[in-house]
Amino acid sequence: MIPQPTGRLVRKDDGVYVVLDRIFKAPIEDVWSYFSRSPRLAEWLGEFTGTPSTGAARFRMKVEGDDAEWQNVSILECQAPHRLAADIGPSDSAWRMYLHLTEASGRTTVTFGRRLHDLSEEADTGVAWDYYLDRLIAARAHRPMPDWNDYHPAMLEHYENLCRELGDDLRREHAAAHAGLARDVSDTSA
Template sequence: MPQPTGRLVRKDDGVYVVLDRIFKAPIEDVWSYFSRSPRLSEWIGQLTGTPSTGAARFRMNAAGDDADWENVTILECDAPHRFAADIGPSNTSRRVYVHLTEASGHTTVTLGQRLRSLREEADIGVSWDYYLDRLLAARTGKPMPDWNDYDPAMLEHYENLCRELDHDIKAEQATLHAVDRANGTDG
C-alpha cells in the first residue's frame, strides 16, 4: 500500500501541500513529463495552446474523459528547473509549482499546491500522492496505481497536518494579539 508523503509548508502567499519524488533519470527527461502534452497525458492531463504566450488550457484526463478544460496562467517557467502556474478561473484558481533538481544521475521533483483552506482541502495531498505515483508508473512502464489505495487511506494523514497547522496559526495569532494588548496597540 502506498504511504502519504506530503507535508505542509508556509510561504509568504499561503500554505502549500508539498511532495517530493526522486527519479533515476536526467532532468530533461523528467521535465518532459511536465512540459510536453503527450507525456503529460500519460499521467495527469492534456495541455493545449502556446504556453510561451500564456494562451494555454489544461484538462485533467486521469480522472476521466469528461473533465473540463481550464485556463492556465503561467507565472514562471525556467526550463527544466522551475514552473509555476495558476490553473482554473481567477477567483478559484489553483496555484501549483514544480521544482526539479538533478544530482548524481537522479532528478528530484518537488511539487506544491497552495491551499485555500486548511479545513476544507486536506484531500489535495491525497490527490498529489496519487498523481505523482502515476507519473512514476508512466516513466517506468508499470501499471497505474489504483485510486482506492489512496482515498480514504491517506486522508487522515493530511487532515492531521492541516489540523495541527491550523492550531499553530491560531496560537500564534492569539500570542500576537496578547502582545498587542499588552503594548496598548490593539486598535
C-alpha cells in the first residue's frame, strides 16, 4: 500500500509547525519509551547520549546514515510520558520539535510537531516526518522499515501546497494589517 501524507500546518505563537498524528494500540508508557530510551529510539530514528533529565543531551539521526553528526539538544519541557519539547542543533539554526502523547481506551495518540524556519523551502520536512513516524510504527510492530522512495517525491506536492496556501494567507494578513495601520496613522494625522 502506498503511504498517504498525514501532516498539516499549525500556526503557533512561535511560528508555523508541521504536525502529524499516529495512533498506537499500546499503553502510553510503551510508546513513550520509543522517544525516551536511546536503544528504542535507535530502532526507528536515531540515538542520544547524555542525561536528558538535566535538560541537555546530544542526538544524531542514524536514519540518515552512520556518519550522521551529533547535534546538541536543549530540552525545553519534559513531562513523561505526556509531553516533550526540545531544540535540536546549533542555536541559530536549531529545529524545534514537540511531542504530545495521550492515552484513551487502550490507545495512545502521538502528536508530533516540528517548527518550520521557511515555508518556501521546507515542504520536504513534512514528507520526512511522515516517513520517520511510519518507521516508528514498523519498529513497534517488528515489520520491515518503509522505503523512502514511496514517500519522496510522491508526498512533496501535498506539503508544497500546504506551505504555499499558508504563505499566501500570511501575506494577505500582513497586507491587511499594514493597510489598517496606514489607515489608522492617516486618521490620527487628519
